[in-house]
Amino acid sequence: MGDTMFGDLASVRDGLKDVDYLADDGIASVVFLAEKLGKPVLVEGPAGTGKTELAKAVASMTDARLIRLQCYEGLDEAKALYEWNYKKQLLRIQADRGSDANNEDWTDLQDDIFNDEFLLTRPLLEAISAEEKVVLLIDEVDRVEVETEALLLEILSDYQVSIPELGTIEAKQIPIVFLTSNNTRELSEALKRRCLFLHIDYPQLEREKEIVLTKVDGISDNLAEQVARIVRSIRQIELKKSPSVSETLDWARTLVLLGVESIDVEQAKESLHILLKYQSDIEKAAKELTVEG
């Protein structure tokens, strides 16, 4: 398989930038390696730092189809991998009975009802069997139980799915796989070992400013700088939940809508509820912003 999707590191970074995703060195290197080594990427980090966004960006950069599997407690094989369309199978059997019965062999019938026609593909199988380029996003993998994680292992290491009745289906092309996790529990060693690991943290000041500038229309350079600085300042306070990038963006948009050119303390305090979602956090931050200075 010719891995000529990405030329070198710089092209990855630029490519991501073209689709409005500002990657830092770490992110770009990992995406580059993921494609080169054909390994899935486990993306971890606080909520709202662009984990899911990264997968979408890579998909649109490579013109690939994005297939998404949202994980939740109780996810099983039938929802993640494949399922037999038993209603259709029943119909098939009954249709058989109606016509010239008895001379058809049971094995023939069995072969007949266990083939592709009666198979419902679910995201994982779909990603494997797709002809075109695919980015597979397995979102919030930490929500499934440890036992269910095992479902993913075969597809992640060998890019294949074994169906007892049909045999093994191997990937026609190797998809780029992203798994995201909010780290609410420790993932199993087996899963981690198969993946490249990427931790996306809150961005540095410059990068956050860039992000604000690209994503928020009509914001001035000066305001973006101020927004980024205030957010950094708030993140240094010990809070229940630090403001995420998406909240920063919401806040910046609000400020633009309000026609604010330069933020003063009052404005900052009044709009804090967009950045912070806990009353105690808002009070704490408001106090910090006024007292020290």
Next chain:
Amino acid sequence: MLDLMSGFVVELRNAGLPVSLTENLDAMEAVKHIPIEDRDAFKYALATTLVKNEQHWKAFETVFEVYFSLRGPEYNVLDEEGEIDEDSLEEWMSQQMRGMGGQGSSEDMSPEEIAEMLFRALMNADEAMMAAMARAAVTQFAGMEPGRPVGGTYYLYRTLRNLDLDGMLDRLMEQAQERSEGDMTSLQERLEREEFENRIEDLKREIEAEIRRRLVADRGVEAMAKTLRKPLPEDVDFMHASREEMANIRKAIQPLTRKLAARLARKRKHKRKGPLDFRATVRQSLSYGGVPAEPRFRNPRPNKPELVVVADISGSVAAFARFTLHLVYALQNQFSKVRSFVFIDGLDEVTHMFQDEEDITNAVHRVNTEADVVWVDGHSDYGHAFGVFWENYGSEINSKSTVMFLGDARNNYHATNAWVVKETAKKARSVFWLNPEPKSYWDTGDSVITEYATHADAVFECRNLRQLEGFVDHLA
């Protein structure tokens, strides 16, 4: 390259990172695709294949700096003879100086000149200049001599003392004030200060890295890696943690409690089912024509103990008590009720402080400042404290309570009053004792842990976050 990599991986394992064979192979494969000259990319390539836990990133970075610090072209501090290449460095510096407006040659830079240039570099956030100045400062101030058996922190301290960065911060602020002609709002001022503080942090890191590079050149990679080896946050001993390590533990405890809570909730949900639910089974059987094909079970009654924490908060074990309280209260909804008492030689109930304060950190702070725990002299007296506990609260212990005693049981040779633990154990569902001291120290000197331990259901050594987590997991 192969030697280097395997040495690197061995060192990572020594530092406590779990690196498996496949991960090692992945790393080898990954670096094939990355030019080693691109140092950052190289670092990320190794990190992404070898480090699978964010907490371990710092340890990885340290090892990486040691092993690969001398290998990029722009980091060539040494020429072939292994001497520090002063000439080219100086030359490069003087070029930089001329670019800055040319105040003379760099032959003999005085401390004032270094300070001046540093000031400018910080003001303009000129990274190249800052790196150059970090080098100059180390050359000038650290007084490094080959083979001298002192740690890097000593050199760091010497360099930083001479640079007077606090004074620098004040000067930077003044300058910024002047620039904006005095009409800075307090918010702006705060932001500006943070910006400078940030830059100064960068500079410190640069200086540290520079010192490390030179030490590596002097002593060799293995020796250096060994001296820099630090325990991972979850393995840091509570009793001997430095301030920086304490801060790391505090940071680590937040995600830990979240994880633990999620795990406990899940465990509860997926545990064995309760007894047969007859009504539901009959109702279910209707869809099978009255045959009870699918039995239904009651959800089990959640096992939520009532927790009573009795913690020693005298100097030596204060940190341990603080973290344990923090953890227990973060998991409050896993228990039906939590009551907490703290003592040194007197005893005080602090439950209300945790109930009033929404923020656990504040509450812990209040416990340390407001609780009335000194009776005579403020030296641990378990005997008296337990006596008070039994007298005032003993009647409230019942068969639902789980009692946790936290402390090193170093009693300053007072009476032990071990009968309190015995009586508590009779009434309570279970009694645990957590001791933050290593097991080998138990019962040495004035430690009387065994006298208490004989009455408790179990005694756990609980020296670091990992052990604490294990215990709480077991408890709930």
